[in-house]
Amino acid sequence: MSNSVFPSPRRRRDGKLIVGAVAGVLVIGGLGTACNPDTGQGSTTAGASGNAKTRGGTKTVPAFVGMGLQSAQDAAQKQGFYSLRSHDALGRDRHQILDRDWKVCSQNVKAGTRVATTTRLDFGAVKLAERCPSKDQSAPARAGSTMPDFKGKSVNTARAALASGTSVTVKDASGKGRFILLASNWQVCSQKPSAGTKLTGQPVEFKAVKFGESCP
Numbered sequence: 001m002s003n004s005v006f007p008s009p010r011r012r013r014d015g016k017l018i019v020g021a022v023a024g025v026l027v028i029g030g031l032g033t034a035c036n037p038d039t040g041q042g043s044t045t046a047g048a049s050g051n052a053k054t055r056g057g058t059k060t061v062p063a064f065v066g067m068g069l070q071s072a073q074d075a076a077q078k079q080g081f082y083s084l085r086s087h088d089a090l091g092r093d094r095h096q097i098l099d100r101d102w103k104v105c106s107q108n109v110k111a112g113t114r115v116a117t118t119t120r121l122d123f124g125a126v127k128l129a130e131r132c133p134s135k136d137q138s139a140p141a142r143a144g145s146t147m148p149d150f151k152g153k154s155v156n157t158a159r160a161a162l163a164s165g166t167s168v169t170v171k172d173a174s175g176k177g178r179f180i181l182l183a184s185n186w187q188v189c190s191q192k193p194s195a196g197t198k199l200t201g202q203p204v205e206f207k208a209v210k211f212g213e214s215c216p
Helices: 009-035 041-054 069-078 155-161
Strands: 058-060 084-088 102-107 114-116 121-127 168-172 186-192 204-210
Touching (some): 069 084, 069 102, 069 121, 155 186, 155 204
Parallel strands (some): 168 204
Antiparallel strands (some): 102 121, 186 204
16 A cells, blocks of 8 residues: 555656756756857847947047037947046046036047047036036146146145145135035135145145135
8 A cells, every 4th residue: 555655765766867857958958048149039139239349340430529428428339439438628527427417528539530449439528507618628737846726726636636645624715614515616716835835745725616606
């Protein structure tokens, strides 16, 4: 009776062997499909996308100036240019966090130029409400042994140009006692020490107002 209800140990082992063999066939078949780039819609799509980004060749660079930054990036990628970057055309070193809020003022490769699609395209940009400068403004160079003239520069770029150990104080030049929370939104009105002074590790003080305001 026990033999008719419960399978023998031998049959159990045989059953496991059969199931294991079937599973092995399925796994091998799956591996064969994954390794074959011509089988399966997903594999074909991924392969085409990867080749598009790495394929060589040349393309004519479109005119991007005047476009929104996000639209310019999308258009560049459609032409096969994937090495893209952007920078603050006003020299304030702001990050283009939300590209739709920025517009293109300049491009490093002239429109109509035919170049390799691996060429890096660099867009100079400003926020939508701002006017493009006549030419890109650069952040101040690193200070050497003498104090540079930082007047009109953003507070964050002035700080970055000084030695990392420099003690810097920034005050509101308007006299309203406002806190300088986002340094890239403030421009230097005056500085101590003055431009041309020898730097010997002394503290630096800036007085600043927000961009769009006049220095007193």
